[in-house]
Amino acid sequence: xxxxxxxxxxxxxxxxxxxxxxxxxxxxxxxxxxxxxxxxxxxxxxxxxxxxxxxxxxxxxxxxxxxxxxxxxxxxxxxxxxxxxxxxxxxxxxxxxxxxxxxxxxxxxxxxxxxxxxxxxxxxxxxxxxxxxxxxxxxxxxxxxxxxxxxxxxxxxxxxxxxxxxxxxxxxxxxxxxxxxxxxxxxxxxxxxxxxxxxxxxxxxxxxxxxxxxxxxxxxxxxxxxxxxxxxxxxxxxxxxxxxxxxxxxxxxxxxxxxxxxxxxxxxxxxxxxxxxxxxxxxxxxxxxxxxxxxxxxxxxxxxxx
Amino acid sequence: xxxxxxxxxxxxxxxxxxxxxxxxxxxxxxxxxxxxxxxxxxxxxxxxxxxxxxxxxxxxxxxxxxxxxxxxxxxxxxxxxxxxxxxxxxxxxxxxxxxxxxxxxxxxxxxxxxxxxxxxxxxxxxxxxxxxxxxxxxxxxxxxxxxxxxxxxxxxxxxxxxxxxxxxxxxxxxxxxxxxxxxxxxxxxxxxxxxxxxxxxxxxxxxxxxxxxxxxxxxxxxxxxxxxxxxxxxxxxxxxxxxxxxxxxxxxxxxxxxxxxxxxxxxxxxxxxxxxxxxxxxxxxxxxxxxxxxxxxxxxxxxxxxxxxxxxxxxxxxxxxxxxxxxxxxxxxxxxxxxxxx
Amino acid sequence: xxxxxxxxxxxxxxxxxxxxxxxxxxxxxxxxxxxxxxxxxxxxxxxxxxxxxxxxxxxxxxxxxxxxxxxxxxxxxxxxxxxxxxxxxxxxxxxxxxxxxxxxxxxxxxxxxxxxxxxxxxxxxxxxxxxxxxxxxxxxxxxxxxxxxxxxxxxxxxxxxxxxxxxxxxxxxxxxxxxxxxxxxxxxxxxxxxxxxxxxxxxxxxxxxxxxxxxxxxxxxxxxxxxxxxxxxxxxxxxxxxxxxxxxxxxxxxxxxxxxxxxxxxxxxxxxxxxx
Numbered sequence: 001x002x003x004x005x006x007x008x009x010x011x012x013x014x015x016x017x018x019x020x021x022x023x024x025x026x027x028x029x030x031x032x033x034x035x036x037x038x039x040x041x042x043x044x045x046x047x048x049x050x051x052x053x054x055x056x057x058x059x060x061x062x063x064x065x066x067x068x069x070x071x072x073x074x075x076x077x078x079x080x081x082x083x084x085x086x087x088x089x090x091x092x093x094x095x096x097x098x099x100x101x102x103x104x105x106x107x108x109x110x111x112x113x114x115x116x117x118x119x120x121x122x123x124x125x126x127x128x129x130x131x132x133x134x135x136x137x138x139x140x141x142x143x144x145x146x147x148x149x150x151x152x153x154x155x156x157x158x159x160x161x162x163x164x165x166x167x168x169x170x171x172x173x174x175x176x177x178x179x180x181x182x183x184x185x186x187x188x189x190x191x192x193x194x195x196x197x198x199x200x201x202x203x204x205x206x207x208x209x210x211x212x213x214x215x216x217x218x219x220x221x222x223x224x225x226x227x228x229x230x231x232x233x234x235x236x237x238x239x240x241x242x243x244x245x246x247x248x249x250x251x252x253x254x255x256x257x258x259x260x261x262x263x264x265x266x267x268x269x270x271x272x273x274x275x276x277x278x279x280x281x282x283x284x285x286x287x288x289x290x291x292x293x294x295x296x297x298x299x300x301x302x303x304x305x306x
Numbered sequence: 307x308x309x310x311x312x313x314x315x316x317x318x319x320x321x322x323x324x325x326x327x328x329x330x331x332x333x334x335x336x337x338x339x340x341x342x343x344x345x346x347x348x349x350x351x352x353x354x355x356x357x358x359x360x361x362x363x364x365x366x367x368x369x370x371x372x373x374x375x376x377x378x379x380x381x382x383x384x385x386x387x388x389x390x391x392x393x394x395x396x397x398x399x400x401x402x403x404x405x406x407x408x409x410x411x412x413x414x415x416x417x418x419x420x421x422x423x424x425x426x427x428x429x430x431x432x433x434x435x436x437x438x439x440x441x442x443x444x445x446x447x448x449x450x451x452x453x454x455x456x457x458x459x460x461x462x463x464x465x466x467x468x469x470x471x472x473x474x475x476x477x478x479x480x481x482x483x484x485x486x487x488x489x490x491x492x493x494x495x496x497x498x499x500x501x502x503x504x505x506x507x508x509x510x511x512x513x514x515x516x517x518x519x520x521x522x523x524x525x526x527x528x529x530x531x532x533x534x535x536x537x538x539x540x541x542x543x544x545x546x547x548x549x550x551x552x553x554x555x556x557x558x559x560x561x562x563x564x565x566x567x568x569x570x571x572x573x574x575x576x577x578x579x580x581x582x583x584x585x586x587x588x589x590x591x592x593x594x595x596x597x598x599x600x601x602x603x604x605x606x607x608x609x610x611x612x613x614x615x616x617x618x619x620x621x622x623x624x625x626x627x628x629x630x631x632x633x634x635x636x637x638x639x640x641x642x643x644x645x646x647x648x
Numbered sequence: 649x650x651x652x653x654x655x656x657x658x659x660x661x662x663x664x665x666x667x668x669x670x671x672x673x674x675x676x677x678x679x680x681x682x683x684x685x686x687x688x689x690x691x692x693x694x695x696x697x698x699x700x701x702x703x704x705x706x707x708x709x710x711x712x713x714x715x716x717x718x719x720x721x722x723x724x725x726x727x728x729x730x731x732x733x734x735x736x737x738x739x740x741x742x743x744x745x746x747x748x749x750x751x752x753x754x755x756x757x758x759x760x761x762x763x764x765x766x767x768x769x770x771x772x773x774x775x776x777x778x779x780x781x782x783x784x785x786x787x788x789x790x791x792x793x794x795x796x797x798x799x800x801x802x803x804x805x806x807x808x809x810x811x812x813x814x815x816x817x818x819x820x821x822x823x824x825x826x827x828x829x830x831x832x833x834x835x836x837x838x839x840x841x842x843x844x845x846x847x848x849x850x851x852x853x854x855x856x857x858x859x860x861x862x863x864x865x866x867x868x869x870x871x872x873x874x875x876x877x878x879x880x881x882x883x884x885x886x887x888x889x890x891x892x893x894x895x896x897x898x899x900x901x902x903x904x905x906x907x908x909x910x911x912x913x914x915x916x917x918x919x920x921x922x923x924x
Contacts, residue, residue: 023741034795038772110664117656128903134852144675192845193804200811206655230810234803245765255510283768290763341708356868373778
């Protein structure tokens with residue numbers, strides 16, 4: 001019984017070898033037409049000349065990538081230096097999304113484990129309890145989150161009324177507010193994949209370890225966590241990647257004082273700048289970054305106990 | 307075949323809608339058109355009205371340039387965007403005599419710089435953009451752009467700016483008394499530096515919630531449109547709208563006839579409809595801005611004429627439109643904006 | 649043998665779960681309370697009133713909201729169903745069909761919609777639909793939603809499948825079950841929690857989408873997010889709060905009902921397992 005599940009390695013078999021083309025065909029057709037084709041358009045656009053105020057001119061150009069990596073001063077005629085502006089924006093977004101992911105994992109894992117260990121008939125109810133709030137639109141959730149966190153909102157007034165704090169925490173328009181907003185936006189995307197994995201976890205493994213006098217937190221760290229690793233990885237991806245390109249939480253909760261990747265790219269298509277090739281190039285760079293990240297996370301885990 | 311599809315789509319989507327003579331597709335701002343006025347037009351002319359919305363002039367342009375042109379009949383861009391859309395060839399020309407009520411356009415709006423001779427547009431609403439200050443927080447003189455760019459201590463850190471490059475940079479140009487489309491490098495560097503130091507005093511950039519942050523008290527001062535300031539006041543915020551001596555921004559939204567409009571006839575009917583004083587006054591009463599049509603006075607909510615947001619004091623500076631810069635100049639301003647938000 | 653502790657329970661996990669639910673519901677609780685506010689403003693309480701609920705059903709925009717909510721629901725159900733089916737088949741191929749050349753490429757393709765910022769997908773999809781002269785309407789929204797729902801459905805499904813040993817199906821096939829039978833009778837039931845999770849995630853991501861929908865929808869076709877977006881961005885209005893509260897109430901009722909109905913089925917299932 002133990003084997004695959006205990007080591008956390010992905011179970012693979014060749015059961016459906018002959019059918020694989022047919023199994024993959026729907027995904028290939030749908031995504032090939034609806035994602036790959038539009039994305040190819042964007043890839044092409046990133047190498048074209050920008051048309052002033054939006055659109056492209058069909059002439060090859062590396063200007064968009066040049067703008068991303070090299071700083072030529074306010075007027076564009078100084079000798080090129082490394083451009084830190086956009087790297088800074090990317091770094092800040094990664095940091096925010098990373099913090100939101102860690103926060104989601106810290107809250108999401110115990111929740112998922114707790115739900116998966118409920119009696120079978122109760123589990124669905126708990127899962128729905130976690131997902132029901134997401135029937136309400138993201139924008140409304142974000143706005144009401146802001147309302148709750150405001151200096152004169154219920155949270156601060158409640159804490160002041162019971163004397164825990166003497167003046168408002170001043171959360172709105174800070175990085176913390178953005179992280180809380182992202183966390184709130186995507187929490188079920190962490191809980192559900194982990195739940196689906198833990199639900200499958202064979203508790204006998206934990207019990208065997210306990211019989212050998214392993215402390216319970218060691219069991220959690222050494223046995224449970226590696227076994228449900230695919231669920232955790234899936235959850236982290238589903239929270240981290242959308243957070244990276246999100247701009248609702250940064251705009252509404254963070255005050256939009258600084259660009260995030262999402263708002264930077266949006267500005268290129270919907271803002272004054274109207275620089276489509278640059279927006280396309282920034283997306284391609286983001287895409288490459290995330291792809292590398294994904295490939296790293298998809299590598300099989302190191303087996304055995306450290 | 308295409309027609310069949312359209313009909314089928316219309317039937318399945320607009321459940322229960324009566325079969326109308328024709329259709330009119332409007333591309334409009336959020337929350338800027340009273341629903342009953344649309345219904346009135348729809349009944350008067352037996353036209354089925356479909357409205358789609360956007361949230362900024364630039365979003366309108368992006369959508370049209372990505373291929374939405376040809377699906378809408380009319381849109382409502384702001385002054386500078388009318389000029390840009392004209393340059394981009396996105397507008398159709400209204401021939402002489404096609405609009406029966408063209409004479410109703412107020413003389414001062416009949417030949418604006420952004421659309422000479424009103425070749426493609428009619429006035430919708432106009433107003434101003436400056437800023438409002440919460441008088442509970444700050445009691446001193448507010449009629450200076452220093453409030454935004456070099457604020458008194460009481461307001462520092464509690465200022466909301468519009469998240470719009472045009473409005474922030476135009477206001478900054480007024481503050482520094484330099485042209486909006488300057489190509490003087492010293493002026494541009496000074497502008498860049500001034501904004502960098504002013505940013506330390508700002509709490510947030512938000513256009514949509516410009517009113518809400520003032521009402522809720524999240525911001526003590528904020529760049530805002532006059533109608534929004536009036537609504538904030540009506541909702542109980544003790545805010546005063548400023549008319550800085552350095553000047554303020556004036557804007558006008560205009561109904562334009564789009565190129566390749568699928569229902570051109572109805573679009574013209576709609577424009578004529580909006581040039582009737584009674585109808586456009588209904589929009590003004592709803593949005594609390596100003597109409598650019600003669601003879602509306604009798605139909606307006608009396609409180610509108612008296613509201614302080616519509617009555618600049620004598621010492622107020624001049625109102626100016628946002629200017630359209632050429633490509634090379636605009637690129638420098640884009641860079642300044644990116645520097646501000648990096 | 650008696651254990652010193654119960655491994656199902658870790659101290660603090662219940663607390664974290666309750667905290668999690670508190671965080672999830674607190675903002676919506678505030679919305680629900682203020683939907684009964686007599687005043688226009690979200691910030692000032694002016695006494696209990698049902699006027700906003702009346703407004704939702706009789707106000708000038710009631711027809712629009714009703715149609716929009718219906719469109720949203722239909723699109724979310726359809727997109728989630730199709731995306732979940734596609735994702736289940738794809739996960740089976742990726743995890744149960746050995747190593748093959750297109751495998752890594754397939755994983756990449758499936759994750760692709762997740763990695764592109766929405767605004768880029770929105771503009772690119774609009775340009776694409778225009779290029780092939782596909783008329784915008786409900787259909788374009790549905791197609792776009794299916795595409796970006798696939799990775800959200802795929803992730804939990806594949807995470808689950810990685811934990812299921814192939815020996816179950818092998819055993820079934822050793823006992824002369826066909827491959828199809830092994831798939832439908834063994835793998836699918838074992839996959840259910842993953843499939844349900846995937847479906848729910850796809851459903852809520854479709855229900856939430858504004859940016860892509862707003863670009864690819866035809867004129868006059870509204871989903872709930874596009875219908876309320878302007879009103880909410882300029883400061884959430886009480887009638888929107890009333891709509892949200894009703895949505896929440898409807899979903900709670902539906903879930904409770906389905907749970908009550910489902911209890912019976914699950915009892916049967918448990919008995920079956922016990923027999924096994």
